Amino acid sequence: MRGSRTRYQLGTVLLILLVLDFGLRPLFGHSRIAPDFLLLALLVYSIGTRPGNAAVAGLLVGLIRDGLNPVTFGAGAFAHTAIGYMAAWSKAVFFADNLYVNAALFFFGAWLRDVLTWLVGRHPLGSDLLWQLGYWSPLQALTTSISGVIVLLIFRKWLHIRIGE
Amino acid sequence: MKIAPERFASRRDTLAFILCVAMSLSARVAPPQAQDWLSDKIQLVMVPLLWIQEQIDITIEARPLVRVLTAQRDSAALDSLRLFILTEENSQLRDLLSLSVRMRTRHVAAEVLHQATPLGEYTLLLSVGSEDGVTEMAPVIAPEGLVGVIRNVSSETSVAVVWTHPDFRISAMTADGTVFGIAEPRGTTGPRTSLMEIRGIPFREEVPIGSTVYSSGRGSHLGGAFPRGIPIGTVRSLAEQSVGWSKTYIVNPAVQPGSVSHVIVLVGAEDDIAGAFAPEQEYP
Numbered sequence: 001m002r003g004s005r006t007r008y009q010l011g012t013v014l015l016i017l018l019v020l021d022f023g024l025r026p027l028f029g030h031s032r033i034a035p036d037f038l039l040l041a042l043l044v045y046s047i048g049t050r051p052g053n054a055a056v057a058g059l060l061v062g063l064i065r066d067g068l069n070p071v072t073f074g075a076g077a078f079a080h081t082a083i084g085y086m087a088a089w090s091k092a093v094f095f096a097d098n099l100y101v102n103a104a105l106f107f108f109g110a111w112l113r114d115v116l117t118w119l120v121g122r123h124p125l126g127s128d129l130l131w132q133l134g135y136w137s138p139l140q141a142l143t144t145s146i147s148g149v150i151v152l153l154i155f156r157k158w159l160h161i162r163i164g165e
Numbered sequence: 166m167k168i169a170p171e172r173f174a175s176r177r178d179t180l181a182f183i184l185c186v187a188m189s190l191s192a193r194v195a196p197p198q199a200q201d202w203l204s205d206k207i208q209l210v211m212v213p214l215l216w217i218q219e220q221i222d223i224t225i226e227a228r229p230l231v232r233v234l235t236a237q238r239d240s241a242a243l244d245s246l247r248l249f250i251l252t253e254e255n256s257q258l259r260d261l262l263s264l265s266v267r268m269r270t271r272h273v274a275a276e277v278l279h280q281a282t283p284l285g286e287y288t289l290l291l292s293v294g295s296e297d298g299v300t301e302m303a304p305v306i307a308p309e310g311l312v313g314v315i316r317n318v319s320s321e322t323s324v325a326v327v328w329t330h331p332d333f334r335i336s337a338m339t340a341d342g343t344v345f346g347i348a349e350p351r352g353t354t355g356p357r358t359s360l361m362e363i364r365g366i367p368f369r370e371e372v373p374i375g376s377t378v379y380s381s382g383r384g385s386h387l388g389g390a391f392p393r394g395i396p397i398g399t400v401r402s403l404a405e406q407s408v409g410w411s412k413t414y415i416v417n418p419a420v421q422p423g424s425v426s427h428v429i430v431l432v433g434a435e436d437d438i439a440g441a442f443a444p445e446q447e448y449p
Binding site: 053055066 | 177178179180181182185186188189190191192193195200201203204206207208211214215217218221222225
C-alpha cells in the first residue's frame with residue numbers, strides 16, 4: 001500500500017516536471033539557459049530507482065527530445081540513456097542523501113548530457129562547441145540544478161529525501 | 166530514499182542499459198525517413214504538452230502587443246476628447262457667426278481668455294479692448310443670451326463682469342412684455358449657484374413656467390447698459406411670494422459663463438436687438 005502511494009507521489013512529481021518543461025520553460029525567455037525540467041524529471045526518477053529502469057526512462061526522455069528536435073535524432077536518446085543509468089548507478093555507489101550532493105548531481109548531469117549530445121550528434125567542432133559547453137551548458141546546468149533543489153525541498157516528503165544529513 | 170538494491174547494478178540493469186544504448190544508436194544511424202516517421206509519432210503523442218507551450222508562447226508574444234494596444238486606445242480616447250472640445254467650440258463659433266449676421270447694432274466678437282484665479286468665476290478676460298471700440302458698461306452676449314457687462318477696458322483686452330457676480334442686476338421682462346422684474350444671481354454664493362431669480366414681479370402677475378425672459382431695455386436711453394431683447398433664461402419655478410406684494414421666480418440662465426469660449430460685445434447704441442437671437446426664441 002505504502003509502495004503504491006509512493007509510486008503515485010513520484011509519478012505526480014514527474015508529471016508536474018513534464019508540464020513545467022512545456023508550460024514554464026518558455027517564460028524564462030532564453031531557452032539556452034532555461035532549466036531543463038524534463039532532464040530534471042529523469043534525474044529525480046533515476047536517483048530513486050534501479051540503473052536499468054533509469055536507462056529505459058532516459059531512452060524515453062531522449063526520444064521525446066529528439067522527436068521535438070529531429071536534427072540529430074538519436075543523439076539525445078543516447079545521452080539521456082547514459083545520464084539516467086549513470087545517475088542511478090553513481091547514486092547507489094557513492095552518494096548519500098544530501099541536498100548539495102543532489103544539486104551537484106543535477107548540475108553535472110545536465111552538463112554531461114550536453115557533452116554527450118554534442119559528441120554523438122556530430123556537431124561541428126569549433127568556437128560554437130566551446131561556447132556551448134563552456135558557457136551556455138554550465139548556465140543551463142546551474143538553473144536546472146537550482147530548480148532541482150527547489151523541487152526536492154518542496155516534494156522532499158513525497159520523494160523520501162532526507163535533506164541536510 | 167530507496168537506494169538501488171543489490172550491488173550497484175544487476176545483470177538485468179546492465180542488459181537494459183546496453184539495449185537502450187543500442188536502440189538510441191540505431192535511431193541515430195537510422196535512415197532519415199525512419200527518423201522523420203518516428204519524430205512525427207512522438208510529436209503526435211506530445212500534442213497536449215505542445216499545445217500548452219503554444220499557449221504560453223502566444224501569451225508571451227501578446228504581452229508587448231497589449232502595451233501597444235493600450236497606448237493606442239489611450240491616444241484614441243484623448244483624441245476623441247479633443248474632438249469633443251473642438252466640436253463644441255466649432256458649434257459655439259457657428260452660433261456666434263449666425264448671431265453676428267443677424268445683429269443690426271455694431272458689435273465685436275471676442276475670445277474669452279479663461280483665467281485660473283480665485284475670483285475668476287465672476288469675471289471674463291476678453292481679447293478685445295478700446296482699440297476695437299469696446300467701452301465700459303458694454304453688454305456682453307453669447308448666441309444663447311446674456312453673459313455680462315464690460316467693467317474695465319484696456320487697449321487690447323477688457324474685463325467683463327458676468328451675471329454670476331453678486332452685484333449683478335438686469336431689468337427683465339416676459340416675452341409678451343407685460344411683466345417686469347429685476348434679474349440677479351440666486352443666493353449669495355455667487356458662481357456656486359447656477360441659477361438666477363427674478364424679483365419684484367407684481368403679486369397679481371403670473372409668469373408661465375418654461376417661458377423665456379428677456380432684458381427689458383428699460384433705462385437704456387438714460388444710460389442703462391442692456392438693450393431690449395437679450396435672452397436671460399427660462400422660468401423654472403416660483404420661489405417665494407410676499408402675500409399682497411410681489412413674487413420671485415427661479416430662472417435657468419440662458420448662458421453658463423464657465424462654458425463660454427467666444428462672445429459678442431455690443432458697442433453700438435441700438436436700444437433694441439429684437440430678432441437677433443435664434444428663431445425659436447420668439448421675441449414679441
